[in-house]
Amino acid sequence: MDAGAPVWITRARPGALATAERVRALGFEAIVDPLLAVEILDAEIDLSHIAALAFTSANGVEAFARLSDARGLPVFAVGRATARAAEGQGFAFVSSADGDVEDLCDLIAAGAAGIVLWAGAKEPAGDLVGMLRGCGVMAKGVSVYETLERAPSEETLARLGAPLTTLVHSPRAARVLAAHLRERPAPNLRALCLSEAVAAPLSGLASVTFTPRPDESALLDLLTA
Structure with missing residues (x-):
């Protein structure tokens, strides 16, 4: 991925904020718009x-x-x-x-x-x-x-027409994302998932990758792979 490319973080706060810091440290734009709320x-x-x-x-x-x-x-x-x-x-x-x-x-x-x-x-x-x-x-x-499930903002949904990478940490977040994508297809969306189980609901996407182990450091490694 190019430096400065947008990365959509779907996990719930406060974890999403910590992930955003790590994403920015790698040189990417972090979009914090959770699909879940705690x-x-x-x-x-x-x-x-x-x-x-x-x-x-x-x-x-x-x-x-x-x-x-x-x-x-x-x-x-x-x-x-x-x-x-x-x-x-x-x-x-x-x-x-x-x-x-x-x-x-x-x-x-x-x-x-x-x-x-x-x-x-x-x-x-x-x-x-x-x-x-x-x-x-x-x-x-x-x-x-x-x-609890929450809907992404219209600003985030508007980005689905352009190349965008999303980080998905849980099967439930993946299911919520998949439901939104049925209403609003995103052929340019790249999903990076914390495990194979997380990736399963997103199998319809053109680009879905999951980590070899359920660890966020491994997930972030996929950003620069």
Whole structure:
């Protein structure tokens, strides 16, 4: 991609803002126009008998941190971005699976001693709690946020007629994007996706690429490939 080329960031804030900083540092124009919005739920956090916390997204970390002041429990994070979010919120003992939910399950099963509390989305993409229980790990979950769909701005939609690259971080964002593209085809749109599962709803696009691992650094590497 040419320096200064526009890159549409579809993930929800505040993560979208952090991604935009990285995109600009690479020399591209960052268009922050999320297809999803995060709303913190009024959840009750009960840490009685909990030995560790599990997070499958930075949004889960941010929501938990707003709802609870507890920072002493060890944390298992799905990937490096989630781990950094946990460290940024003051958790001192953070382990990253550097992968997906299945990798996180394996990490927890190998290292957890006691009940694990997962804090995440009201409608999660994967069932970590069920997977952990299937591995013999005592686990329970609490929904601390929900993700709502939002429409892109008319200004962003107007850019679909010209060459444009979009970064897509989740299957749900990909489904929302695909729905808009059925109404407004974009033959010049290039989609860079965080995983094969994220790319699946966008298979109708002429240019869809996904990372070899679900990591934002790998996703940004595709910008300069």
